Amino acid sequence: MANVNIKIEGQPYVVEEGLTILEAARICGYEIPSLCAFNHGECSRGSCRVCLVEATGARGLVAACVYPVAEGMEIRISSPKAAAARRTSVELLLSNHNKNCQQCSKNGNCELLHVAKLTGAREDMFEGEKTPVTVDSLTPSITRDTSKCVLCGRCVERCKNAHGLGILGFENRGFATIVAPAGNRSFADSPCILCGQCVSVCPTGALAEISEIAKIDKAMSEGKHVVVQTAPAVRAALGEEFGMKIGTAVTGKMVAALRRLGFNKVYDTNFAADLTIMEEATELLSRVKNGGKLPMITSCSPGWVNYAEYYYGDLLGHLSSCKSPHEMMGAILKSYYAERNGLDPKDIFVVSIMPCTAKKYEKERPQLQKDGIKDVDAVLTTRELGDLIKRSGINFAKLPDEEFDADLLGDYTGAGVIFGVTGGVMEAALRTAYFVLEGKEYKEIAFTAVRGFDGIREATVTMGGMDVKIAIAHGMKNAKPLLDDIRAGKSPYTFIEIMGCPGGCICGGGQPYVRPSLLPNEDPDILDTYKDKRAAALYSEDERQVIRQSHNNPQIKKLYDDFLGEPNSHKAHELLHTTYEAHTERYR
Amino acid sequence: MAHLNEAAVKKISEICDRYANETTPLMMILSDIQTEYGYIPIEVQELVSEKTGISVAEIYGVVTFYSFFSLKPKGKYIIGCCLGTACYVKGAQQIIDKFSELLNIAPGETSEDGLFTLDALRCIGACGIAPAVTINGKVYPKLAVSDVPAIVEEYRKLGGAEA
Numbered sequence: 001m002a003n004v005n006i007k008i009e010g011q012p013y014v015v016e017e018g019l020t021i022l023e024a025a026r027i028c029g030y031e032i033p034s035l036c037a038f039n040h041g042e043c044s045r046g047s048c049r050v051c052l053v054e055a056t057g058a059r060g061l062v063a064a065c066v067y068p069v070a071e072g073m074e075i076r077i078s079s080p081k082a083a084a085a086r087r088t089s090v091e092l093l094l095s096n097h098n099k100n101c102q103q104c105s106k107n108g109n110c111e112l113l114h115v116a117k118l119t120g121a122r123e124d125m126f127e128g129e130k131t132p133v134t135v136d137s138l139t140p141s142i143t144r145d146t147s148k149c150v151l152c153g154r155c156v157e158r159c160k161n162a163h164g165l166g167i168l169g170f171e172n173r174g175f176a177t178i179v180a181p182a183g184n185r186s187f188a189d190s191p192c193i194l195c196g197q198c199v200s201v202c203p204t205g206a207l208a209e210i211s212e213i214a215k216i217d218k219a220m221s222e223g224k225h226v227v228v229q230t231a232p233a234v235r236a237a238l239g240e241e242f243g244m245k246i247g248t249a250v251t252g253k254m255v256a257a258l259r260r261l262g263f264n265k266v267y268d269t270n271f272a273a274d275l276t277i278m279e280e281a282t283e284l285l286s287r288v289k290n291g292g293k294l295p296m297i298t299s300c301s302p303g304w305v306n307y308a309e310y311y312y313g314d315l316l317g318h319l320s321s322c323k324s325p326h327e328m329m330g331a332i333l334k335s336y337y338a339e340r341n342g343l344d345p346k347d348i349f350v351v352s353i354m355p356c357t358a359k360k361y362e363k364e365r366p367q368l369q370k371d372g373i374k375d376v377d378a379v380l381t382t383r384e385l386g387d388l389i390k391r392s393g394i395n396f397a398k399l400p401d402e403e404f405d406a407d408l409l410g411d412y413t414g415a416g417v418i419f420g421v422t423g424g425v426m427e428a429a430l431r432t433a434y435f436v437l438e439g440k441e442y443k444e445i446a447f448t449a450v451r452g453f454d455g456i457r458e459a460t461v462t463m464g465g466m467d468v469k470i471a472i473a474h475g476m477k478n479a480k481p482l483l484d485d486i487r488a489g490k491s492p493y494t495f496i497e498i499m500g501c502p503g504g505c506i507c508g509g510g511q512p513y514v515r516p517s518l519l520p521n522e523d524p525d526i527l528d529t530y531k532d533k534r535a536a537a538l539y540s541e542d543e544r545q546v547i548r549q550s551h552n553n554p555q556i557k558k559l560y561d562d563f564l565g566e567p568n569s570h571k572a573h574e575l576l577h578t579t580y581e582a583h584t585e586r587y588r
Numbered sequence: 589m590a591h592l593n594e595a596a597v598k599k600i601s602e603i604c605d606r607y608a609n610e611t612t613p614l615m616m617i618l619s620d621i622q623t624e625y626g627y628i629p630i631e632v633q634e635l636v637s638e639k640t641g642i643s644v645a646e647i648y649g650v651v652t653f654y655s656f657f658s659l660k661p662k663g664k665y666i667i668g669c670c671l672g673t674a675c676y677v678k679g680a681q682q683i684i685d686k687f688s689e690l691l692n693i694a695p696g697e698t699s700e701d702g703l704f705t706l707d708a709l710r711c712i713g714a715c716g717i718a719p720a721v722t723i724n725g726k727v728y729p730k731l732a733v734s735d736v737p738a739i740v741e742e743y744r745k746l747g748g749a750e751a
Contacts, residue, residue: 169644
């Protein structure tokens with residue numbers, strides 16, 4: 001692409017043609033205040049007017065986020081005229097904003113507050129009508145509050161880009177405009193999969209997770225036996241809540257923090273990930289042998305399960321009947337663990353720390369409770385765990401590295417760790433399936449062909465004299481063509497891994513916000529690289545593990561010997577498997 | 589599609605199919621449905637979504653953006669009061685208030701007998717004859733508040749006679 005000569009604040013620069021002023025300025029070392037610092041095609045309307053600058057050749061001030069650079073253009077960011085205009089834009093946004101910042105869950109991560117400070121917005125410059133406070137908190141996962149929405153539309157775009165869904169849209173016109181599911185209905189009454197991607201891009205508190213911190217306080221004050229488990233993806237991102245560089249693995253400090261927060265036991269969901277692999281690999285092999293429904297599709301991601309139930313109800317037989325790992329963990333805690341420790345399951349309170357908002361809904365599913373006792377009682381996102389640690393005054397960076405509790409359910413393998421990244425479940429399953437079919441371990445250990453972030457990846461693995469065709473998709477937009485092929489009866493695959501969020505759990509809707517404008521110490525291209533950095537944290541933990549295959553986990557072996565019998569046994573089915581239900585009416 | 593009968597599903601599917609080859613068919617589809625039924629309830633939007641692959645939220649956004657589209661059935665006579673700048677300075681607010689009072693409905697609503705819908709319009713481009721009102725396309729120029737009762741009476745009779 002051709003280059004153009006421009007000047008910013010009088011300094012000459014050569015930049016690529018076709019860039020917007022905002023992008024060009026960023027490369028040259030200027031961060032123009034904007035609400036689309038997250039701009040990856042997820043807001044390109046230029047409607048908020050926060051990034052106004054002077055540019056020669058333009059009529060009046062221009063929005064840097066949409067205006068392209070041109071040969072000879074001279075750009076002034078700091079001119080009094082541009083600075084005053086940006087300040088007015090923010091003051092106008094604030095004039096229709098519910099400014100209860102103190103109570104807002106985005107406090108500390110709010111981009112509107114950030115640009116208000118940057119532009120020097122003054123208090124209550126414009127008084128007038130305000131969009132009324134209407135809060136949707138009917139799902140267990142996500143809240144929506146119209147009074148905090150700045151109508152940027154990022155959530156609308158993210159839902160379309162990630163899933164091809166478009167649950168949220170703009171409604172009405174003029175001042176009455178809101179962003180909502182059709183008809184301003186609740187998420188609970190729309191075919192939303194509750195993945196929380198919209199929450200992760202919302203610049204304000206308009207979209208947030210439903211907090212469950214109070215439930216944990218209650219359980220602890222009631223003297224319950226509170227057991228916490230952490231999903232693999234959490235360790236790859238929790239450090240970000242405490243200002244650590246993206247990609248810093250904080251497994252040991254996370255365990256230390258949880259112990260200091262008063263949990264009776266701190267376990268790794270990875271143990272149950274290994275258990276999932278034992279059950280799922282066995283299920284797959286039995287489907288292959290006995291002519292069961294193929295391809296079989298993984299069922300760890302509740303966002304994906306929700307999608308299947310809403311949009312592909314006719315294909316539910318293809319989903320593995322395995323519960324997701326943290327639900328398996330809950331079921332084992334309330335049976336095997338309870339029995340061995342002489343505890344009444346009713347007195348055990350299981351908390352899952354998850355990178356996910358859909359898990360909050362998942363734990364409420366009637367299929368995942370028995371006699372009124374849920375497998376899992378509370379789900380906190382990675383962000384909520386950050387809040388909980390901060391509340392307690394723990395200096396996270398100064399914590400020692402500690403180990404997970406080692407009794408009964410403490411061992412885990414490298415196979416469990418990589419569940420947190422797209423392709424990980426597939427790779428873990430292949431390691432075990434290969435062993436079962438070949439009678440020996442796969443020499444390379446890692447199946448690198450299934451790694452990476454391409455939307456759909458496929459590979460053929462030869463084992464047991466068979467060529468097994470597998471595929472991996474993440475984000476429902478990528479899953480759709482694979483599912484349509486199954487529906488049309490022309491899917492060539494035996495086994496498919498599907499994860500709800502693009503990138504897998506490391507980029508889940510409950511992970512710390514990645515806001516370049518609030519992360520001055522990260523590289524300018526952090527939005528392009530954070531997935532790789534978080535994934536690398538998990539892959540390197542896998543490499544450090546002595547045991548890297550689920551079937552070699554000694555406590556898993558013991559669990560089967562002493563309690564479950566064998567994979568897919570009657571008892572295993574009762575505790576570790578579940579059912580799905582199609583939503584015949586998309587709108588309830 | 590709980591509330592749509594078979595005939596409606598067939599008709600709406602047929603309308604959607606008409607524009608199957610268009611790259612941006614939504615406005616045409618909605619326009620035809622509005623003309624056919626006089627309104628586009630959410631159940632119909634869901635069917636259009638199913639047929640076109642456009643999300644319901646996006647369709648709902650279009651329906652609620654353009655005043656030509658309606659979520660609820662409209663009355664037999666649609667009274668459109670222009671509240672554009674020229675009409676407004678010539679007293680259009682008093683005109684629409686009078687209609688509102690006589691029909692006992694707020695702008696945007698339909699009377700209980702299904703006879704009248706009162707709409708507040710943006711500029712209809714008839715500034716030379718402000719304040720202007722249209723009823724089912726017929727233009728009433730330079731109206732005064734005192735003209736309103738006779739007009740309402742006229743259409744009540746017309747509506748009653750036809751009914």
